[in-house]
Amino acid sequence: MTFHVIPYSFYESGTTYFWVHFGLVILGFVVALATCIGQWVKPAPYGKHEREDPNWGPKIPQRLSHIISDALTGIIMFSLVFFLYSREVADKGVLNYVFYGLFLIHTLHRGLLHPLTMRYRSATVPIGITIGGLLPNVLYQWLIANHIGVAGYDSSYPYDPRFLLGILLYVIGFVINRWADWKLRSLREIKGQENHSSMIDGGGGGGGDGCNGYYIPYGGLFDLIACPNYFGELVQWIGWTLATWSLSGVVWTLFCAATFFARSRHNLQWYRDQFQHYPPNRKALIPFIF
Template sequence: PRLLAKGNAAAIPVEMVASPIPYEAYTDEAEAIAFYVLNGVGGVLAVISFVVQSRDSAPYGRHYAAEKAWGPQIPQRLGHILSDFPTGFVLFLLVFLLSRSLPKEAPNIVLAACWLAHYLHRGLIHPLVTSYSDKCTPLGITLGGMFPNTLFSFLNAWFLASADYEDVYVADPRFIIGLVVFVVGFVVNRWADWKMKRLRDAQRAKAADAFTAGGPTTDNVVDAKQKAEDQRQMARRKHYVIPHGGLYELIACPNYFGEMTEWLGFAVACWSLPGLFWWLFCCSTFVPRAQDNLRWYRTTFGDDYPGERRALIPFLF
């Protein structure tokens, strides 16, 4: 919108700040109904995710247990890629490019690039370079990740392809602050993953000789399942380490904190329902998972683990 400032000379256009709702989208009634229904599904999904994961940890990573496995096992790297990359990157890109004929303006392109940058790393680069504690993961974990990723990737791509942002929105505080917060979270998330990988690789190399030379054995265990579980626990003790440095001195899960910060910035920059519900869904996973991880660290390492560390938010939670 423009304000015409009139004086003795000709009227001079003066740009105003963006409106409270800085875009137009879904003027068709059927599309508007579908949009709000899908957002409602996303909100319900966030509530369900929080309740379920607060009651019991999803059985993957350090919380894996054979008796709670969700379906048959598949390679961990494959499961991670299938869960995130086809939905978060490929589906998002196709919907963003093909679902509307509107010209893509700067805010739409920048916000879509933020999403794609995250999922290029999270869905492809990270699984290929990280070191996993378990070689396999339950198929149910992969499928459980694909459904919300599909829903929210579609919703956010559809919105960014449909929203006609005002020209002045690129200078709006919501857009600028949101992008800054997203970048900060992105850097924190990448740093936390890199730091943990280095620590695990060093710990695994250091502990390999000790376990090979005379570490605990399970040869006297008759039950095959118990033997396999004992071997898995030995591998975890060899694989996991108490992290130190940076945010790891304050919280147990800087990687979750970084990603939660990313999506908060994205939601603010978009100023949209899909961005908000996606952030809430991420919180519904990160909050209970971070609590479980902190309890696991304290149980596994006992008094060696710093008691003042929080789970997810420095000094607060």
């Protein structure tokens, strides 16, 4: 098998398509950096960090907000760009469709299933949260769809270690993310049927009534870190970047990491402030490290 540093053909350098793509990649780096700084200073006001802040605008239903910011971009715009934009540049091969399917599984989940099934404490979020999710998603998911819609991968690439390891990490990360979000969801049982299993350490922090309070999660990765859902998604995007071997993957992973590192740090501090008996050795995002 021949090893190519860039295992696919892409836009010819110097063309307008080339500059649009890589100009937006540079913008992606800048947005990721700005996100890192902004989120590190103050977490976005939803979930545990909800607060009254008129700068974030009027409130809209939380489920609708997540559908607008994630399904509109990650399902509809993503598919339109993949199938229609610059389609004459390359004939799509099986790998293009594999990448399309993998990303779509994520966005179908994140944009529809997740907002329709999770048990949020608050029914609404400020519209700034919707816009703050929507605009970066337009940028990064456009780039990702553009890359996987156009790149013509080598015929030997399905056997390339980058592809194989990347796909493995993507699947492992996806499973961890889903498992962790589902475990969090299960902390809030229907009122009157609370499940006091070993996972639950009593309601606290947030004034719940047994079905919408906050609890200390236990079990699996929750024994090591505060945010296994973020950790799983981070692993997922590292795998994606490796498998697609793309700069669009790099900037998307950096953007997500900017949120995950900053918000998990705030979440860990929040747990420590709210629960006296919060396990002291738990890290925020990366077991034993961060």
